[in-house]
Amino acid sequence: MKSTSMIGKLISHREWLLGALIIMMLVGVGSAAPFFVGAANLAEVFDDTAILIMLACAQMLVILTRCIDLSVASNLAFTGMCVALFNVAFPETSAFVTLVMSIGIGLILGAFNGLLVWLVGIPSIVVTLGTMSVYRGFVFLLSDGEWVNAHEMTPQFLALPRATFLDLTVLSWIAIALTLVMFIFTRFTKTGLSIFAVGGNPKAAVYSGLDVGKHQFITFCISGAVAGMCGYLWVSRYAVAYVEVALAFELQVVAACVIGGISIAGGIGSIWGAVLGAIFLGLIKNALPVIGISPFWQLAISGLVIVLAVIINSRSEKRGGRRILREAHQ
Amino acid sequence: MTKEISRELPDSLNGDLRSKLMRWETLLMVFVAIAFFTNTQLSPYFLDPWSLSDATFNFTEKAIIALPMALLIIARDIDLSVASTIALASVTMGFANSMGAGPIELAMIGMAVGAVAGFVNGWIITKFDIPAIVVTIGTMSLYRGIAYIVLGDDVYRSYPDGFAFFGQGYVWGVVSFEFVLFLCLAVVFGVLLHKTTFGRRVYAIGNNPTAALFSGINVKRHRLFLFTLVGLFAGVAAVLLTSRIGSTRPSIAMGWELEVITMVVLGGVNIMGGSGSIVGVFIAVFLMGLVTFGMGLMNVPGIVMSIFTGLLLILVIGTPIIWRRILSARKLRSQKQG
Numbered sequence: 001m002k003s004t005s006m007i008g009k010l011i012s013h014r015e016w017l018l019g020a021l022i023i024m025m026l027v028g029v030g031s032a033a034p035f036f037v038g039a040a041n042l043a044e045v046f047d048d049t050a051i052l053i054m055l056a057c058a059q060m061l062v063i064l065t066r067c068i069d070l071s072v073a074s075n076l077a078f079t080g081m082c083v084a085l086f087n088v089a090f091p092e093t094s095a096f097v098t099l100v101m102s103i104g105i106g107l108i109l110g111a112f113n114g115l116l117v118w119l120v121g122i123p124s125i126v127v128t129l130g131t132m133s134v135y136r137g138f139v140f141l142l143s144d145g146e147w148v149n150a151h152e153m154t155p156q157f158l159a160l161p162r163a164t165f166l167d168l169t170v171l172s173w174i175a176i177a178l179t180l181v182m183f184i185f186t187r188f189t190k191t192g193l194s195i196f197a198v199g200g201n202p203k204a205a206v207y208s209g210l211d212v213g214k215h216q217f218i219t220f221c222i223s224g225a226v227a228g229m230c231g232y233l234w235v236s237r238y239a240v241a242y243v244e245v246a247l248a249f250e251l252q253v254v255a256a257c258v259i260g261g262i263s264i265a266g267g268i269g270s271i272w273g274a275v276l277g278a279i280f281l282g283l284i285k286n287a288l289p290v291i292g293i294s295p296f297w298q299l300a301i302s303g304l305v306i307v308l309a310v311i312i313n314s315r316s317e318k319r320g321g322r323r324i325l326r327e328a329h330q
Numbered sequence: 331m332t333k334e335i336s337r338e339l340p341d342s343l344n345g346d347l348r349s350k351l352m353r354w355e356t357l358l359m360v361f362v363a364i365a366f367f368t369n370t371q372l373s374p375y376f377l378d379p380w381s382l383s384d385a386t387f388n389f390t391e392k393a394i395i396a397l398p399m400a401l402l403i404i405a406r407d408i409d410l411s412v413a414s415t416i417a418l419a420s421v422t423m424g425f426a427n428s429m430g431a432g433p434i435e436l437a438m439i440g441m442a443v444g445a446v447a448g449f450v451n452g453w454i455i456t457k458f459d460i461p462a463i464v465v466t467i468g469t470m471s472l473y474r475g476i477a478y479i480v481l482g483d484d485v486y487r488s489y490p491d492g493f494a495f496f497g498q499g500y501v502w503g504v505v506s507f508e509f510v511l512f513l514c515l516a517v518v519f520g521v522l523l524h525k526t527t528f529g530r531r532v533y534a535i536g537n538n539p540t541a542a543l544f545s546g547i548n549v550k551r552h553r554l555f556l557f558t559l560v561g562l563f564a565g566v567a568a569v570l571l572t573s574r575i576g577s578t579r580p581s582i583a584m585g586w587e588l589e590v591i592t593m594v595v596l597g598g599v600n601i602m603g604g605s606g607s608i609v610g611v612f613i614a615v616f617l618m619g620l621v622t623f624g625m626g627l628m629n630v631p632g633i634v635m636s637i638f639t640g641l642l643l644i645l646v647i648g649t650p651i652i653w654r655r656i657l658s659a660r661k662l663r664s665q666k667q668g
Contacts, residue, residue, distance in 0.1 A: 068463070120648045125408075125463065126601050129588055130640040137637030145631070243633065254467055264464045296482045300475025306468030307454065314458045 014261035014313070018276040022283060029287045036290050043168055049282025050175035051230045051237075053275050055249075056256035057182045058226035060274040061219040063257055064199040065212070066266030067124035069220060071113060072227040073249035074135035077241075079105045079231030081139045084148040084241035087157045095160040095236075102232035103225045109135060110224010114217035124216070132250065139243045150239035161237045171233055178226070183271045195219060200267025255302055256281050259309040281305075354598035354650075358613040365620040372627045383504040387574065388626075389593075389619035390508040391567040392586055396593040397519040398560045400611045403594055404523070405556055406536045406603030410466040411451060412564040413586035414473035419443040419568035421477040424486025424578040433492035440572070441565040447473055448561015452554040462557075470587070477580040486578040497574025508570050515563075520608040532556070536603030585636075592643045593618050601647065 030037035055072055062069045083102045087093065109131070116127045150158065161171035168176075186192040198205045198215040205212055235241045260277025262269030281302060288298055369376045376382070395412050402409055419440045423431075426439045447469070455465050499507040523529040534542040535549055543549045572578055597614035599606030618639075625635050 116644065116648065121651055122644065122647050123601055126595065126647050127644060129591070130642075130644040133585075133588060133636040133640035134644075137633050137640070140631065140633040141637075145633075251467060251471060254464075255471070258464055258468075264461050294479075294482065296478040297475070299471050299478050303468050303470070303472025303475045307465065307472060310460050310464050310468060311454065311458050314460045 015270065015272045015276055018260065018273070018280060022276065022280055025280075025283055025287065029283075029291055033290045036287065039167070043172070045282060045286045046175075046279075047169045047172050048286060049279055050169075050171045051234055052249075052252060052256060052282055053175045053278040054178050054226050054230055055253040056260070056274040056278040057179060057271055058219075058223040059253045060257050060260070060262050060269055060271065061182075061186070061195055062124070062216075062223050063254075063262050063264060064195050064266060064269055065216045065219050066199045066202070067117060067216050067219065068128065068254065068264070069110075069113065069223045070125065070128040070250045070254070071109070071131040071135055072223060072253055073246040074132045074139070075106055075109045075224055075227040076231040076234055076249070077139050077243070077245040077247075078109065078135045078142070079228040080235035080245055081143050081148070081231075081241045081243075083157075083232045084153065084235050085142065087154055088148060088152050091154045095156050098157060099160065099229065099232055102228045104228070106228010106231060107221055107225040110220045110222070110227065111217070113224065114220030117220060118213035118217040121213075124220075136243070136247075139245075143241070143243065145243060148235075148241040153236070153239065158236050158239055161233045171237060174229075174233070179271060179275055186271055191215070191218065196267055198266075202266075252281060252302065255306045258306055258313070261309075261313055263313065264310075277309075355607065355610050355613055358597070358610065358617060362613060362617050362620065365617060365624060369620060369624045369627065372624055376627070379504045383506060383509070385619060385623040386506065386509045388622060389615055390506075390512045391570050391574075392590050392593060393512050393615040393619075394515060394567050394570070395560065395563050395586075395590045396597075396611055396615060397515055397608065398556070398563045399590055400594045400597065400599050400606055400608060401519070401523055401529075401532055402556045402560050403591075403599050403601060404536045404603060404606045405532045405553060406539065407455070407462040407553060407556065408466065408591070408601075409448070409451060409557060409560045410463065410587050410591075411447070411470040411473055412560060412567075412590055413583045414470045414477070415444050415447040415561055415564040416568040416571060416583040416586065417477040417580055418447055418473040419565045420572045420578040420582050421480050421486070421580065423568070423572055424489075425480060427486065427489055427493075433490050433495070436489070436493055437496060437569045440569040441562055444565015444568060445558055445562040448564065449554070449558040451561065452557025455557065456550040456554050474580065477582075481578070481580045487576065489573065489576055493573050494576065495573070497570045497572070508574075511566075511570075516608065516612050520612075523608050528552075533604065536600075536605075588636075589618070589639060592639050595643060596646050 026037055035041055055076075059069055059072065079102050082105050083098050086101065087098065113124070113127050113131055116122050117124045161169060161174075163170045165173060184192075186195070194205070194210050195215055195218070197208070198210055198212045202212045234246060238245075256277035257269070257274050258264065258277070259280055260269070260273030260275070262273055262277075284301055284305070285298055288295060288301075373381075376385075399409065399412070422443045423436045423440045426436055431439065451462075451466055451469055454460065454469075455462050495507060497508060501507050501510045523532060531542065531547050531552060534545065534547060535552055539549055568583075571583060575582075593614050594606075594611055595601055596618065597606065597611030599611065621638070622635055625638070
């Protein structure tokens with residue numbers, strides 16, 4: 001069913017609406033504090049949001065398959081601690097090797113989630129609620145509750161995300177690259193399209209020869225690998241690793257997806273939605289102090305935004321989104 | 331490969347002795363006995379009545395939320411915002427206290443805030459037909475966020491003397507008010523779920539909401555009621571907790587939602603809805619309490635206990651699924667041979 005009205009079109013193209021909201025916010029904050037919309041500051045805001053963007057993209061894939069990964073923040077903290085301790089023990093290791101290692105560790109943790117969902121068949125919310133506290137506890141066991149501070153890390157370990165290239169940090173470039181890879185993956189590869197199909201209508205997906213569990217497993221692996229990579233980037237960007245790194249960050253990641261119009265019921269969503277949702281949250285976080293609102297408001301505002309976003313999405317979802325396999329109308 | 335989670339019918343009528351022995355509740359009792367015995371070995375002071383009474387304090391408040399949460403999960407919903415509701419209710423009580431409210435008024439306010447928070451969850455979920463998990467993730471941030479707005483990094487202290495009774499008072503000897511309240515509520519919820527029409531409807535909704543609707547149950551109103559009920563008892567828990575520790579910070583009860591849900595699931599309630607019993611949850615509450623108390627005796631830090639809680643959650647749900655699969659594979663093989 002096509003909605004013909006202009007407003008209908010706008011709402012069904014959630015990304016446009018969200019993009020317009022973001023520009024309105026920029027204009028609003030910019031009129032109060034012009035330096036905020038300067039190129040240098042915007043690059044800084046983007047750098048601050050880069051990790052959220054990457055995690056939201058990966059989480060989107062998981063949510064598309066009707067699952068959820070609540071363990072990403074704990075995975076990030078664990079991997080971050082692993083590579084930080086590895087760096088202390090073997091200072092000669094190059095940053096590139098560390099990056100690859102963090103992806104590997106994250107992948108293993110993600111694959112563990114995925115296997116429990118795929119082969120054992122435990123609901124993903126239970127699995128990741130469990131591994132969320134298990135992985136967080138492992139950080140404590142690994143570090144004995146100690147901090148790894150900046151002076152213990154080697155310069156090359158710390159330099160990678162901060163190095164700048166064309167006025168943007170390497171961290172920002174990694175986020176941009178990952179977004180593009182994800183876009184190509186979800187739009188043009190067979191596996192990427194299958195992920196939509198599996199979440200949109202699992203039964204039809206089975207009859208068309210797709211293994212639902214296996215695709216869920218793949219998305220958990222991707223989510224884990226991205227979380228692991230972000231673990232290294234986080235620890236080296238903030239130059240500290242401790243047990244509570246990114247505590248409760250998984251909620252922001254899920255929130256970014258929900259705001260970006262990714263349906264928790266699976267099958268509907270796009271990379272741009274996830275990216276814009278993450279940027280939206282990042283802007284709120286960075287703009288609040290600028291316009292003189294206490295950071296204590298941040299939690300409530302993001303909560304309110306999530307609730308409003310799901311209400312708006314629930315209405316537009318009924319008009320249908322991008323679906324590979326449609327459900328029959330009863 | 332389809333993976334329809336096969337759902338057992340709730341409350342099968344007459345089983346043989348073997349199936350009764352194999353019941354989840356029996357298994358839990360065995361674990362409780364083991365945990366109890368281990369604790370007596372760990373500390374010679376464990377069997378002291380006061381020590382046993384102290385052991386109940388660290389799980390009673392969570393257990394009081396676990397009871398309505400069991401009903402909610404049986405009805406195929408979930409509420410992740412309970413811990414944040416506690417924070418909101420506690421902060422409101424602190425605020426009311428600074429305006430000069432008395433102990434009874436404070437308790438009423440705490441419970442009312444909880445009920446309203448639960449109602450808001452339920453209203454959004456049923457009105458707009460959105461999955462409970464997303465809405466309660468949102469209100470989880472929202473409710474605790476409001477607590478942070480009100481309190482920032484401040485603390486509410488100096489509650490009136492009479493208010494301390496709820497969380498610290500004893501009804502009879504070493505038996506605390508909290509614990510008696512929990513026992514009474516367990517009976518009430520047991521009767522509500524297992525002996526009333528309402529309870530049967532909760533099972534019906536959890537097993538098949540569409541069929542429940544067609545058989546004349548007002549599904550939305552029942553769900554709304556259950557969310558309000560969970561909120562109300564989160565409010566009760568907020569009263570008890572605030573009274574017990576005598577102060578309010580916005581970070582109060584952080585992470586409790588996980589422990590409450592673990593208790594419910596450990597008690598044999600199917601996370602996909604449709605089955606479970608209050609007896610199971612009741613025993614699971616004691617198991618969790620005994621195990622965490624035992625680890626406390628061994629000076630295990632809280633974060634390491636959370637590894638245990640997480641693994642327990644996964645094992646408890648994973649084991650029966652694997653077990654059932656082995657059984658059905660064996661049955662299939664014997665059918666082929668026969």
